[in-house]
Amino acid sequence: MKGARRCLALLLVLGFAQTAGAMPASARETRETREPAGVTRAAGAPSPDDPTAHRTIGIRLLDAPESRRADPRAQAYIVDHLAPGSTIERRVEVFNESPEPMHVDLYAAAATIAKGRFTFARGRTPDELTGWTSLDRTGLDLAASATARVRTTIRVPKDAAEGERYGVVWAQTGTPADRSHTVTMLGRVGVRMYIDVGPGGEPPSDxxxxxxxxxxxxxxxxxxxxxxxxxxxxxxxxxxxxxxxxxxxxxxxxxxxxxxxxxxxxxxxxxxxxxxxxxxxxxxxxxxxxxxxxxxxxxxxxxxxxxxxxxxxxxxxxxxxxxxxxLGRFPTLVAVGLSALLLVALCLPVSRFLRRRR
Known part of the structure; x- marks a missing residue:
């Protein structure tokens, strides 16, 4: 019986260790830097001197949590599950692909999902998520073919309600209206944000x-x-x-x-x-x-x-x-279950051997 109790104790310890390994650490601790697969580009406004020449800017996400490195969505978008009171940081890279200097404005704006589409709000329309989001730079003056990195910080209030929020970190360029151009021409590219708030583990996707x-x-x-x-x-x-x-x-x-x-x-x-x-x-x-x-x-x-x-x-x-x-990593719960079954299978012959020996 002592051998069986020892095996049961070992089983409980291993089960706790496996489960604890699956619990998400803070986003600050698990952040990593890597080159993402997805890059967003957009044609900007025409140059005032040459209306046929289009200026192009691009943006891409540079950071993702360690726990999501196998998730292709997390390589292109800011996707995370956060507890109330949490803070995460993500960096995006903005680049000027045109042969001329360009000023780029940076801001976060609202978004929704409706009728099967991720829908962007007009202009700089705010929502709850954008109120939690701040950028360390709100404007860039990029030389031709230059790049710059911008830090995005999301601070979730302690009293935030459960649920998922959506938004976009935008990089925008344009030509303002003047005496020669009566219409303001704007072009913008962005990185989507999918932030779920709630205690405990992340809700499953299916x-x-x-x-x-x-x-x-x-x-x-x-x-x-x-x-x-x-x-x-x-x-x-x-x-x-x-x-x-x-x-x-x-x-x-x-x-x-x-x-x-x-x-x-x-x-x-x-x-x-x-x-x-x-x-x-x-x-x-x-x-x-x-x-x-x-x-x-x-x-x-x-x-x-x-x-x-x-x-x-x-x-x-x-x-x-x-x-x-x-896809990606082997599910943690399945691994825990298989480990438990293996230990049970090992414990039975050991306990029988100890009883025979006594």
Whole structure:
């Protein structure tokens, strides 16, 4: 019995250590510097001396927490879960890609997610998140082909309510109206912010593919529409691709990329559209749609036949077979469970041996 109790104590200690390792440290402690994959660029206003010459600025995120280094969304956007009273810092890099000097204004502005889109507020419209956000520089004078780094600080009040907030850190350039130009020309690029506030661990991210239907666009191209439902506790940015097989004469096609730009707040649902080739036969086909957001990936399969014309609606496949996986790191809870099962398996023969020995 003593051997069994020792094994049980060891099991509890290991389980606590694994769980403690999964608990998020403060964002200050886990911040790392790395070159992100995503860069945002935008054409700015025309030069006053040459209205046909466009000036270009870009912006990219430089920092992400250690716990999110496998998450592709965290490489491009400020994505984090924070407890009330927390503070994080992120750096962004702004660069001037034009052959002339440029003044760039920097500020944070509001954003929302509605009807499947991440929607930017007009101008410098504030919201709760922008009230928590400050920049160490609000203006830059960049020489031609020059870059500069700006520190963004987000301080969450101690009395902040639970929930997710959205915003954008903007870099903006433009030509003001004057005697020669009666219209102000502005161009801006930004880094999105997805900040969830609440005690304890981060709400899980998840979604499901509710249904698939086939259509034809006005130009005659076949399309596949899939309804995505956000069943988790964090906002999602959906991307994906579609492959077709078992078509007429055993044809295969794809993969075809889904149209980008679908964002879903928790509980929301929207359609993802995959445009195909107009020469694609009507079918029937077996389609496999793989959708992903960050580290969450789901694949749905269904039988579809494309309609003859844009006016004829395709049949909605309400029941689709789907499977999912968590990309990136091995889930901590699964690791804890396997460790516990392994220790139990080791403890049983040890305890039996000790009883026989006594």
């Amino acid at each position: 979604f499901k593919i509710d249904g698939i239907r086939s259509t034809r666009a006005a130009d005659g191209r076949a399309e596949v529409h899939a309804r995505i439902h956000n069943t988790g506790g964090r906002a999602l940015d959906i991307s994906g691709a579609l492959s077709l097989r078992d078509g007429p004469s055993g044809l295969r096609a794809g993969p075809f990329a889904a149209r980008t730009g679908t964002s879903l707040a928790p509980g929301d649902a929207a359609e993802v559209v995959v445009p195909l080739d107009a020469r694609l036969p009507d079918g029937p086909w077996t389609v496999a749609l793989t959708a992903r957001s960050g580290l969450v990936e789901r694949t749905a399969r269904a039988k579809v036949t494309f309609p003859d014309s844009p006016e004829a609606a395709g049949e909605v496949v309400a029941s689709v077979t789907q499977q999912g996986q968590l």
